[in-house]
Amino acid sequence: MQKAKLTLKTPAQSKSIVRISETVSVGGSDLLIVGGPCAVEDLAQMEAVASRLATGQIQALRGGVYKPRTSPYDFQGLGVEGLKILASVRDRYGLPVITEVMAISQIEEIAEYADVLQVGSRNMQNFDLLKALGQANKPILLKRGLAATIEEFVMAAEYVMSHGNPNVILCERGIRSFDTYTRNVLDLGAVVALKQITHLPVMVDPSHAAGKSELVPDLARAAIACGADGVIVECHPVPEKSVSDARQALSLEEMVSLARSLEPIAQAVGRTIPSAVTGNLPRFSYDLLPTAS
16 A cells, blocks of 8 residues: 555654544544434434434534435435534534535535535545545545455545545445345454554444444444544434434434443543533424424
């Protein structure tokens, strides 16, 4: 990987910290815990998510508004309406938001509302998109392709950085295998390797790796133990009602419990998890709020 001039660790740059808001960053001593649904469905859903997670040591929200679905007949996301919902709950609860960008034409629009632009597994080697994101003034969360080697993953990050954007966060989300018991195989060896060879922050998505909610907490804990800088986890007010990836979503209480369970592991590896927000933030019940039409 000698051609990876910008991503590889050097004596002068052994660790990069990527700031995603005035108070939240990733790559330093604090772990970044991100939670939220696979897809933004309506304002009621995201109010319920944000109001609970803001008091549970989760520092950022995830939620898709443009969804790359295997079937063209599945829910494709709310688009701009979803972006406005994300921005609304961010401003109300102080949680920066991460959402996926699928096309060059979406970059400017998403950057107006979101704090971090995510490149999904299917687009890891969409080189025109990566080049364009290199000119975006927002951090990029780059997910590993479902069959990508570590070198291909690092070089994808190099595309973004070589076009002007140094704020790249790598995300291991599992690679495809012959075994169908889990959705993918979480490659924690790659996490260790990436931390050794690059200076970039490395996060782990145990939800897409496992595909089953009961496996997610242990995989998240293992990720922190092996050196990941944070985790991004799917959760939903009522997981069985989720329009996308319901099987792998935690409940909000399970998400809060997961974050709490990471504390002793973080301490053991010399990391910290920021304290939960205190104060009188409003709380919402997803079942009691009307859904958007």
